[in-house]
Structure formats: C-alpha cells, structure tokens
Amino acid sequence: MSDLLSIRGLRVEFGPSVAVHDVSLTVRPGEFVGLVGESGSGKSLTCRSILRLIPPPGRTSRGEISFDGRDVMAMSHDELRAFRGHDVGTIFQDPFSSLNPVFRVGDQLAETLRLNAGMGKREAKVRATELLDHVGIPDPARRYLSYPHELSGGMRQRVMIAIAIAAKPRLLIADEPTTALDVTTQAQILELLARLRREHDMAVLLVSHDFGVIAQVCDRLAVMYGGHVVETGTVGTLYQRPEHPYTRALLESVPSLESAGSAQRRPAIPGQPPELTETLPGCVFAPRCRFARPECQTISMALERVGPEHETACPIRPFATAPSAMRERAS
C-alpha cells in the first residue's frame, strides 16, 4: 500500500540551533502511528512541519514531505490553506487555550464546517451538534452554546477533536492530546481517537512522551531522540525486541505492575539530552549510552532495516542475541 504521509530527511533549524536533524517517517492510510520521545526531541516540530507551521525564525532547511503523492514543501499559499483545511486535522496539546475564549464552542465548530466542509449556516449548526454528540459530549445541544471556560479540560479536548475531524481529514495529528488531562480522561480521549480512526478510516499520528499512552492505541511507532528517529517498528516488536539502547532504556524506565511495591528504583538514563546548539559526530545518544563504543563517534544515524517493519539507527545492536527487556522482566 502506498504511503499517505512520507517524510524524508527532514531538518528544522532555528538560527544556529538544529532542532530536528534528519527525520524520516511514514504513515499509511488508516494507520495509527505513535511518535515518542522526551521533551526537546523534536516530535512536535516534526508534526508542525507536516503542516508547515514552523514558527519563524525556525525553518525547514532540508527534507521532503509528501502527502498522498503531493509535495507539501512546494505548495503555494492557497494550496497550503486547502491542504490544512481539508486533508489534515490537528489537535494541540493544551485544550485550555486551543479554543477561542470569546466564542461559543458550537459556533467555532460550525465555522470549520462552513469553511472547510462547505456547509451552509443551518446545515453546519445541525452537523456541529451531531459532531459534539459523536465525540462523546453529553447534552450536545446545550453544550453547543457553552463558552470554552464553561467546559472541563476533557470536554474542551473533545471539542478540539470534533473541530479537527470536522472536514473529514485523512490524517489526524494529535500533539500530546492527553498530557494536560488527568489519567481517567486520558484513557477516554485515547479510546475516542481509536474509535474515530476506525469509523472514519483516517490515519492518526499521535505524539507522546508516554510509552503507556502509545502502547494502548498505536499500530506502529517511531522513537525520537535528539532530533533523530532512532527506531521504528510495530508496537509489539519494539516492546519485545527493542534494538536501540535508547528505546530499551525508555522501556526500562516505565514502571510496571510487577515492580510495584518493590524498593528498587526504576533505572534512569544518566545525563541530559543534547543541547540544540551542539552537533555531535556519530550517534547522538552515545554520550548517555551504556553500550557506547569508540566507533559510535563515527557511525551514521541512518535507519537500518533489522526485521519486517523494524528499523533501528544503532548499527552496534548490543541486544541482537540478548534476551529482550520484557522477557527479562517477566522471569
């Protein structure tokens, strides 16, 4: 199947700082892809560059982004507007400031329907109420008239989701949609995303720094570190057989039920993520890596295929024969 979204060699610079070094990522139609990494790893910027929403002075200095065969980087202003409005929906991290405080939420949703789905005023109003119901907002006719400050965070995120899917996009980008919400609401929003993806047959790119969140809903995931994708694969593969030391370290730092109550601390990754201004030769993770060797200073971070749907940026592959983290934990 051909890719819906394909990013090749993306590089985003802010003056002398390089925030995204070399990111390649693909999303197939209807696929639920997770993008995971710690703060500053470049996940959000990668997402924003898909819509060419990098705020100045930042710029996408290299790379190709194609959506359904169309070159996003070459789009004119008008093409870009149509692309943003029709093909891709976006949900931002902070539901508290993503809605305009001075308008009723229903009207904001209806506006998107009128502008991006070409509906008339009355039709948009009816459809907006239906959509509010569809994303699980109780009493939608009354909630249509609410202002953002009258809704809880979870409700607002649902409204945002309704706005994002209003024009029936084929790709939904959710940039940490659950970070600002409490755990119960998080689960509900994830369930909603999974359900909408099935019902609307759209692809979802979910950004998160939380492995737990990703594992619940995604098919495939990409792990980012220091502006690079260090490993991609299906959720099962990455959980069972992570090849990159960073992925493995991330997994080991996630608390599990088995470890609950034990006095043992979760292993943390020593050191700090790299500064944006420094460009390290070789592997960016090498300074913090337990398995680093001298040759790590010179290796390329290109993704290498190590299995079906599984690519890693670590040519050392210290776990190629070792038992996986999960099996170790289970024993």
Added chain:
Amino acid sequence: MSTEVAAPALAGTARPGHRRSLPATPVLVGAVIVGLLGLAALLAPLIAPYGENQVDFLHALESPSLAHPMGTDDAGRDILSRSLYGLRLDLAVVLFVTYIPLPIGVLLGSIAGYFGRGVDSVMARLADVMLAFPFFVLVIAIIAITGPGLKGVLIGVPLAGWALYFRLARSEMLVLREQPFMLATTGLGYSRPRAILRHAVPNLMRTALIYSTLDMVVNLLLLASLSYLGLGKQPPGAELGTIIAGGQSYLLSAWWIATLPGLVLVAFGVGVGLIGDGLSDGRLRSEAA
C-alpha cells in the same frame, strides 16, 4: 439607598465566594449618569426651556431660580438651555473623535502585531512619531491651518488618537498570536483576514473599549479647553467650554455661569470613568478566575 447597600451584603452571605453575584455598582451608577446626560443632550431641543441663543436683557445675570434653574448669563441667556445644547455638541464631537480612531488603531495594530517584522516596524515607528509629538500642540497646529472652530478638532484629534489604540492592539496581538487557538486558525487553513478580524480582534476589543472611556474624558476636556482658549466652538454658539470661558469674568458676582456647566462636565467625566473602572474590574476578575 438602603437597598443598594443591602444588596451586596445579601449576595455576599447567600453565596460566599461567588464573585459574579456582586452587583457591578460603579458601572450601574456610571451608566445612569452617562445615560441621563446623553438623553438630555439628545433631547435638548425638546426639553430646553429656552432657545440656545435666546437673549433677554431684562433677566441678565440672574441667580438660579425656578424660571432659570441654572441662572442666566450677562445677556440673559438661560444657562441650563445653553448647557444642554452645549453638551449635545460636545458629546457628538467627543464620540466622533474617540470612536473614529478606535477601529482604525485597533485594525492597524492587530495587523502589525499579527504579521510582525517589516510591516510591524514601519507601522510601529509611525505610531511612535504620532505619540512623540505633543498632542495638544498638534491639534493647535492643525487649528492654525483650518482656522478656529471645530474642524481643527475633528481632524486633529483622530490624527493622533489612533496611535494609542494601535499600540494597545499591537501589544495584545503579540501575546495573542502565540496562543494555540490563533495557531489553530492557521492549522485549519483559515485566511489571514479571518484569523485577524474574526478570531483575534474580538479578543482585543475589550482593552481598547476600556481605554476609550478614559480617552473620551480626555477628549471632552480637550475640546472644552480649546473652546475656553477661543480655538474651538466660536461664540455665540453654545459649547460647555465656551460657556465656562464666557462666565469666568463673572466668577465672583455670578458664580453659576461658569460653575454649573463645569459641574456638568465633571458629572460626565465621573460617569464615564465609573463605567471604565467597572469594565476593567470585570476584566481583572475574569482573568483571575
């Protein structure tokens, strides 16, 4: 009076912590004052007991009485009638010179703030020049060109007035454009005019409107001062500043000529100020919530 005092106390005890239930007394009082004055000005030709320039030398310099509630001036003209006509003119001029520059300033300011960089630099420097120039001197300079009369005020005040609204709107826009909901307008493919006019401007109108209440008082006083200096409305036309200027030589013998119209000015200023205060309090409250 007693109900007014009792109401906040009651609301306070019935729903503690519910700040919205507190009545906005200042706004209410201000609105009543401004409303009454506005109505009086609007209806001046109907309610004024005498004509604007109706001279009656037999009753010159009479102190306030039932026939002349605010007394008469040296030509026997009724001060109340003249004040009503004067207020009518003053309010019309003040509304014009305040609410014409407001939308212009807000629009330009939001454009400058939204786009930033080159557009912003050019427009912001232009506004700086307008603001750096002494306001009063600018208006007087324009009057020097147009000649004494209201024309100079009608041109001069808006010419400088937009710059303040520009600055207010621009600085608010700089904050606003970083808000995710503004980013969302781009992400949803909305046009820039729509993002600015439909989504941003309603968010920054409030500051501009609050400021405009203050601006209105300043403009009213400016107009009265210019007339007082003989640069505004020309005699015998009735304008509060002109009336006050005409009465100043009688301040000791017939205090009412200058004092009572002056009090009308004060009442209007207080009323508008109360409204502005109330609005900005409401803003602080909603931001704290």
